[in-house]
Amino acid sequence: MKRIKVAFFAEILVEDFDGASRTMFQLINRIDPEIFEFLFICGLGPGLLRGFECFRIPSVTLPLNTTYKMAVPFLVQQELREKLNHFAPDIVHIATPSWLGNFALKHAKQAQVPVISIYHTHFISYIDYYFKYTPFLIEPVKQRLAESQQVFYNQCDVVYVPSQSICGELLQMGIAQRRMKIWKRGIDAALFSPAKRDPGLMRELTGNNHPTLLFASRLVWEKNLETLFRIYDLIQKQNIKCNFVIAGEGIARKACELRMKSAIFTGKVSHEKLSVLYASSDIFVFPSVSETCGNVVLEAMASGLPCIIADGGGSKDFIKQGFNGFTCSPYQEQDYVNKISLLLESNRLAHQFSNNGLEHSRGFCWNRLAATYFQELQELSKIDAMVLA
Structure with missing residues (x-):
């Protein structure tokens, strides 16, 4: 039986690097080598993935976020073309509309190979944060980005989008509805579970028995950290007896520590440790509006942790x-603090959110989502065969 060949392009293929990487590895770790043969092309990653070659491209560090690198395929384009021609993929998977992604798209079109993409990152929502000191550039940059993404995604055969909210925004951007399919995110219910609750660990971490507010994310400005600072300030001002625990690492950590002097910073933690933090906290607070999906919200729900989040981005879906949580006006700290106070004062409401959130999270299954993806690849390979015939 001839295996279906997939050329898989991504900037970074490191399993726990970020939410996009974790999503990709949920698929990579489920590849059936009897049905599929993959060639991975990335800027940062190992030499082999699941026994398949991973061809690494020279990359440059991004000036606005030094934790990320962008692959530069033009530096090795002859070698990359030869490798792709030799591999002769039936399908091209593109993670990001970057230089590497556009190189992959051009190759796919020239070779008449179908393209699938997963919409991982809502880049347009980052512009407000990274251009806040040059506000006159915000709208022109957004317009340019929207136009480039419209051109890119309208050349893909299938684009998996994680939420109805993001799908609506992409439609407004001009991306054709017929190309988009809702493909949500899954949860590992064995890892993220209320059974991981450990009050002793939280007492050891905080030094008291006060309720704990948890924020878990990369510490980067597009997570709406400035609103998080104001929530913290207002809680301090109103003398609400609670702990603030910040789980995560990133370029804004020092600024966070300066602005939230009494908060507890854990740094980057393993998924196992994170699952205990979720289950042992009292409220998950998440003001980010830049999420395509918001995996952390789903993880918190699966851990039985009531959520108070921004009414923005894919998370709000x-x-x-x-019923199972609260959404707040994204930049209004008073709205968050009012709802935090309400939840801290009502055990009944907290239990309701915990139970309903847990039940909601059970509908998100990685095995089912992966099966949909691999079935999609098989369907696309049939289209490719018909085109070539």
Whole structure:
């Protein structure tokens, strides 16, 4: 039986690097080598993945976020073309509309090979944060980015989008609805579970028995950290007895520590440790509006942790207001603090959110999502065969 060949392009293929990487590895770790043969092309990653070659491209560090690198395929384009021609993929998978992604798209079109992409990162939502000191550039940059993404995604055969909210924004951007399919995110219910609750660990971490507010994410400005600072300030001002625990690492950590002097910073933690933090906290607070999906919200729900999040981005699709959590006006700290106070004062409401959030999270299954993806590859390979015939 001839295996289906997939050329898989991504900037970074390191399993726990970020939410996009974790999503990709949920698929990579489920590849059936009897049905599929993959060639991975990336800027940062190992030499082999699941026994398949991983061809690494020279990359440059991004000036606005030095934890990320961008592959520069033009430096090795002859070698890369030869490798792709020799591999002769039936399908091209592109993670990001970057230099590498556009190189992959051009190759696919020339070779008449179908293209699938997963919309991982809502880059347009980052512009407000990274251009806040040059506000006159915000709208022109957004317009340019929207136009480039419209051109890119309208050349893909299938684009997996994680939420209805993001799908709506992409439609407004001009991306054709017929190309988009809702493909949500899954959860590992064995890892993220209320059974991981450990009050002793939280007492050891905080030194008291006060309720704990948890924020878990990369510490980067596009996570709406300035609103998080104001939430913290207002809680301090109102003398609400609670702990603030910040789990994560990133370029903004020092600024966070300066602005939230009484908060507890864990740094980057393993998924196992994170699962205990979720299950042992009392409220998950997440003001980010830049999420395509918001995996951390789903992880918190699966851990039985009530969520108070921004009414923005893909995360908000997880919340049915007042039923399994609260959404807040994204930049209004008073709204968050009012709802935090309400939840801290009502055990009944907290239990309701915990139970309903847990039940909601059970509908998100990685095995089912991966099966959909691999079935999609098989369907696309049939289209490719018909075109070539």
